[in-house]
Amino acid sequence: MSGSTINAKIRTSGRRPWMREHAISLAFLVPAAIWLLFIVIWPTINTVRLSLFNESATKFLGLTNYKTVFSTDTILTAFRNNVIWVLIFPFFVTFLGLIFAVLTERIRWATAFKALIVMPIVFSTTASALVWATIFDNSPQIGAVNAAVLTVSDWFNPPGAYPVSAAAGQTVADLVGSNAHAKKSSNSIVSISSARAGGTINIGLEDVSPTTLALLKAQDAVTPQPMSGAITGVVWRAFSPSDPTNKSDVLPGELGLPILHLSLVNSQGVSVATTTTTTSGQYKFSNVGTGSYFVEIVSSNFSSGFTGISWLGGGSITPVSGLGQTAQALLSVPLADMAMIITYLWIWAGFAMVLIGAGLASLNREVLEAARIDGAKEWQVFRRVTVPMLAPVLAVVLVTMIINVLKVFDIVLNMASGASVNATPTLAVEIYNDGFTGGIHSGVSSAIAVILFLLVLPAMIMNLKRIKGV
Amino acid sequence: MTTTAQTSDPTKRRHILRRMLPARGPSNIVLGIIAIVWLVPTVSLLVISLRPEAAFGVSGWWKALLDPSSLTFSNYRTLFGQGFVAGGLLDSLMTSIEITVPATLGVVLFSCFAGHSLVFGRWRGRDVVFLTVVALMVVPLQVALIPVVQLYRELGTLFGLNPFGTIPGVIIFHIAFGLPFGIFLMRNFMSGIPKDLLEAARMEGAGEWKVFYRIVLPLALPALASLAIFQFIWVWNDLLVALVFLGGNVHTPLTVFLYDQNHELQANYWIISTGAIVSVVVPLIVFFSFQRYFVRGVLAGAVK
Numbered sequence: 001m002s003g004s005t006i007n008a009k010i011r012t013s014g015r016r017p018w019m020r021e022h023a024i025s026l027a028f029l030v031p032a033a034i035w036l037l038f039i040v041i042w043p044t045i046n047t048v049r050l051s052l053f054n055e056s057a058t059k060f061l062g063l064t065n066y067k068t069v070f071s072t073d074t075i076l077t078a079f080r081n082n083v084i085w086v087l088i089f090p091f092f093v094t095f096l097g098l099i100f101a102v103l104t105e106r107i108r109w110a111t112a113f114k115a116l117i118v119m120p121i122v123f124s125t126t127a128s129a130l131v132w133a134t135i136f137d138n139s140p141q142i143g144a145v146n147a148a149v150l151t152v153s154d155w156f157n158p159p160g161a162y163p164v165s166a167a168a169g170q171t172v173a174d175l176v177g178s179n180a181h182a183k184k185s186s187n188s189i190v191s192i193s194s195a196r197a198g199g200t201i202n203i204g205l206e207d208v209s210p211t212t213l214a215l216l217k218a219q220d221a222v223t224p225q226p227m228s229g230a231i232t233g234v235v236w237r238a239f240s241p242s243d244p245t246n247k248s249d250v251l252p253g254e255l256g257l258p259i260l261h262l263s264l265v266n267s268q269g270v271s272v273a274t275t276t277t278t279t280s281g282q283y284k285f286s287n288v289g290t291g292s293y294f295v296e297i298v299s300s301n302f303s304s305g306f307t308g309i310s311w312l313g314g315g316s317i318t319p320v321s322g323l324g325q326t327a328q329a330l331l332s333v334p335l336a337d338m339a340m341i342i343t344y345l346w347i348w349a350g351f352a353m354v355l356i357g358a359g360l361a362s363l364n365r366e367v368l369e370a371a372r373i374d375g376a377k378e379w380q381v382f383r384r385v386t387v388p389m390l391a392p393v394l395a396v397v398l399v400t401m402i403i404n405v406l407k408v409f410d411i412v413l414n415m416a417s418g419a420s421v422n423a424t425p426t427l428a429v430e431i432y433n434d435g436f437t438g439g440i441h442s443g444v445s446s447a448i449a450v451i452l453f454l455l456v457l458p459a460m461i462m463n464l465k466r467i468k469g470v
Numbered sequence: 471m472t473t474t475a476q477t478s479d480p481t482k483r484r485h486i487l488r489r490m491l492p493a494r495g496p497s498n499i500v501l502g503i504i505a506i507v508w509l510v511p512t513v514s515l516l517v518i519s520l521r522p523e524a525a526f527g528v529s530g531w532w533k534a535l536l537d538p539s540s541l542t543f544s545n546y547r548t549l550f551g552q553g554f555v556a557g558g559l560l561d562s563l564m565t566s567i568e569i570t571v572p573a574t575l576g577v578v579l580f581s582c583f584a585g586h587s588l589v590f591g592r593w594r595g596r597d598v599v600f601l602t603v604v605a606l607m608v609v610p611l612q613v614a615l616i617p618v619v620q621l622y623r624e625l626g627t628l629f630g631l632n633p634f635g636t637i638p639g640v641i642i643f644h645i646a647f648g649l650p651f652g653i654f655l656m657r658n659f660m661s662g663i664p665k666d667l668l669e670a671a672r673m674e675g676a677g678e679w680k681v682f683y684r685i686v687l688p689l690a691l692p693a694l695a696s697l698a699i700f701q702f703i704w705v706w707n708d709l710l711v712a713l714v715f716l717g718g719n720v721h722t723p724l725t726v727f728l729y730d731q732n733h734e735l736q737a738n739y740w741i742i743s744t745g746a747i748v749s750v751v752v753p754l755i756v757f758f759s760f761q762r763y764f765v766r767g768v769l770a771g772a773v774k
Contacts, residue, residue, distance in 0.1 A: 024678040025591030029599070032584035032649050039646030040606055043617035050616060057620075100504070106497040115761065116505050119512070122753040122764075124707035126725045127746040130732055131511045134518070134739065139527065144514065147530050346511065354768050407610045410709045410725075414732060428710075431612045436714055442616045449613045460608045467604050 097352020118350035129414035159305030177206025187299035204238025256281020314419025359393030577648035585656030659693035696767035
C-alpha cells in the first residue's frame with residue numbers, strides 16, 4: 001500500500017521514471033531466477049520426459065520404465081526400505097527430540113547438553129556413517145556394541161578352553177579327526193570304548209590348535225596307571241610329526257589337553273560324575289560303581305561363546321525363509337536398516353530437540369502451572385497438556401523428517417557393505433546406482449526420481465498451504 | 471480460580487512451589503547418560519585416529535583410554551606429510567574449500583538480491599515467485615541430476631566449456647539447490663525491515679543499489695549469517711553432488727575422499743578415521759563460533 005503511494009509520488013514528481021525502478025528491482029531477481037530455471041525447474045521437468053525414454057534418451061518408450069521399476073526386485077527392495085525408514089525414523093527422532101527438549105528444561109547444564117546433541121548435525125553424514133560402521137563392527141575388538149554384548153554374554157555363556165568357531169567353518173568333528181578312540185555326539189565327544197572300575201580310557205584328539213595348548217601351558221601327555229575302583233586315562237593331542245600315522249598310542253612329545261571338562265556316562269547315557277584333566281591331560285574318576293562307563297568330553301569345552309552380531313550384514317529381523325524373492329524384497333526387515341536408523345537418530349535428534357525446544361519455550365506456562373496446581377501429576381501434565389499444545393511443532397518435525405528420510409542416501413551408501421549392499425538400498429541410492437554407476441543411464445533412474453518427487457509432493461503442498469495461510 | 475484460593479495458604483504455597491520445580495536429580499542422571507552415549511562415536515573416532523595404525527582390529531579403541539600414552543599423532547603426520555598429492559587428504563581438504571566457499575558466497579549473494587527484490591520490489595507477481603520458491607524447497611536434488619549433466623555436456627558442445635567433471639560444475643549445482651531455502655530465509659527476514667527506512671533513503675535520491683547495500687544488507691546481517699553457516703555446512707558435507715558431477719576428477723572433496731577410501735580402496739581405517747576428523751573439524755569450528763546463528767537457521771529452515 002505504502003509502496004503504491006510512493007510509486008504515485010515518484011511518478012508524479014517525475015524524479016524517477018517508474019519503469020526504471022521497476023526494471024532495477026526486477027533485475028535483482030535475475031541471477032537467482034536464471035539459476036532456478038536452468039538448474040532446478042527445467043531439469044525437473046526434463047526428468048519427467050527422460051523417464052519416458054530409453055537409457056540413452058534416444059527412443060520413446062512410454063511407461064515401460066515405470067513397469068521396470070515395479071517389477072525389479074532391487075528397486076522393490078528400495079521401496080520397502082524407504083517404507084521402513086519413513087515408518088520408523090520420523091517417529092523415533094521426534095520422540096527423542098521431545099524427551100530431550102523436556103528434560104533439558106530441568107538441568108543447569110542445558111546449553112552444554114544441547115550443543116553436544118546438536119553437534120552431529122554439522123558432521124558429514126559420510127563421516128558419521130563410517131564411525132558408526134565401526135561401532136557396529138562384527139569383531140568385539142573393533143565394534144563397541146558387540147564388545148558390550150560380549151561382556152554381558154560371557155557371564156551367561158562363557159567360552160570354553162577349546163573354542164570351535166562355527167563362523168570359521170570349524171566343527172567338533174574336526175577335533176576328533178580320523179581317530180579311533182572317540183566319536184562326535186551332538187556337540188560333545190564320547191569315547192568309543194567303555195570301561196569298568198579299575199579300567200582305563202585314553203582319548204586322542206587330532207586337530208587341536210597348538211596355540212591353544214601353548215596358551216593353556218600343556219605338558220607332555222602321560223598315560224596313568226590303572227587304579228582299583230577308579231576309571232583313569234589321558235586325553236591328548238594324537239599327532240606326532242615323527243610318526244604322523246600312529247594315532248592310537250601316546251607318543252613322546254605329544255601334549256596332554258589340560259582343563260578339559262569330562263563327564264562319566266553310564267550305559268543309559270546318564271552322566272554320573274564329572275572331573276577335569278590335569279596339565280598333562282590326565283584324569284581320574286574315583287569310586288566308580290558297578291557297570292561299564294563311557295567318558296564324554298562335554299560340549300562346554302568347545303563353546304566359542306559370543307562371536308559378534310552381524311549388525312551390518314545381510315540378516316533380517318523378520319523371518320524370510322520360505323518366501324519367494326519378490327516377497328522377500330517386500331517383507332523382510334534388514335537388521336542393517338536398524339543400525340542405519342540408529343545412526344541417523346544420533347545425527348538428527350538434535351534437530352528435533354532444537355525445534356521442539358523452541359516450541360516448548362513459546363508455550364503458555366500458565367496453562368502448565370494451572371494443570372499442576374489442579375493436582376495433575378508430572379506425567380499427566382506432559383501427556384495431556386504439553387504434548388497436545390506442542391502438536392503443531394511435532395507435526396513440523398515429523399514432516400521435515402519424512403522428507404529427509406525419503407531422500408536418505410549418504411548413510412546407506414557408506415554403511416552398507418557385503419551382504420547388506422543388496423538388502424539396504426533406498427530410492428535415492430537406486431537413482432544413483434541405476435543412473436550414474438558405469439556411465440549415465442537416464443531411463444529407469446529418471447522414473448525412480450519422478451516417483452520420489454511425487455512422494456514429496458504432499459509435503460510441498462502442505463508447505464504452500466502453511467505459507468499462504470501466514 | 472482455585473489457584474488464588476490455594477496459594478493464599480502459605481504452607482500450601484510452598485508445597486506447590488516445590489512441585490512446580492520438577493525433580494532435577496533423575497533428569498541430571500538420565501541426561502548425563504545420554505550425553506555420554508552421544509559423545510561415544512565422536513570420541514571413538516578421535517581415539518582411533520590417534521592410535522597407531524597397527525592397533526586397529528587388535529584391541530578395541532576404548533582400551534587406549536586406559537593408556538593415553540599410547541596415543542600418537544603419527545597418522546596425521548603421515549597423511550599431512552604427503553602434501554598436496556592428488557587424491558590425498560590435504561588435496562581433498564583444499565578441494566572441499568574450493569567448492570564450499572564459492573557455493574556459499576553465491577547462494578548468500580543471490581538470495582540477498584532476490585529477497586530484496588521480493589520484499590521491496592514493485593513488480594507484479596512477487597507472491598507467485600515466492601510461492602514457487604517455497605515449492606522448490608522440498609524438490610529432491612536427485613530429480614535434477616541427469617538433466618543437468620546433459621545440460622553441462624551441451625554447454626560443452628556449444629561453447630567448448632563443459633562444467634561436468636569440474637569443480638565449477640559442482641558449485642553451479644550447489645548454488646541452485648541452496649537458493650530456494652536462501653531466498654525463503656532472506657525474504658522472510660527482510661519483510662521485518664521497516665519500509666519507511668527505504669522510502670526515506672529513496673526520497674533522498676538513493677538508487678536501488680545504494681538502498682540495498684547501505685540499508686537492507688546491514689540490517690539483514692543476522693539472517694545472512696544463518697544462511698551462510700547453513701549453506702557452508704550443507705555443501706561441505708555433501709557427497710552425492712560431488713560424486714555425480716566430479717565424475718572421474720582426481721581432485722575430490724573430503725566426503726568423496728572418505729567414500730573412496732572406504733569403498734574402492736578398502737583402506738585401513740586409520741586413514742578413514744584421520745580423514746573423518748579433519749573433515750569434521752571445519753564445520754565444528756563454524757558451529758561453535760556461530761552456534762546462535764546456526765540454531766536460528768535450523769528453526770527457520772524446518773521445511774527443507
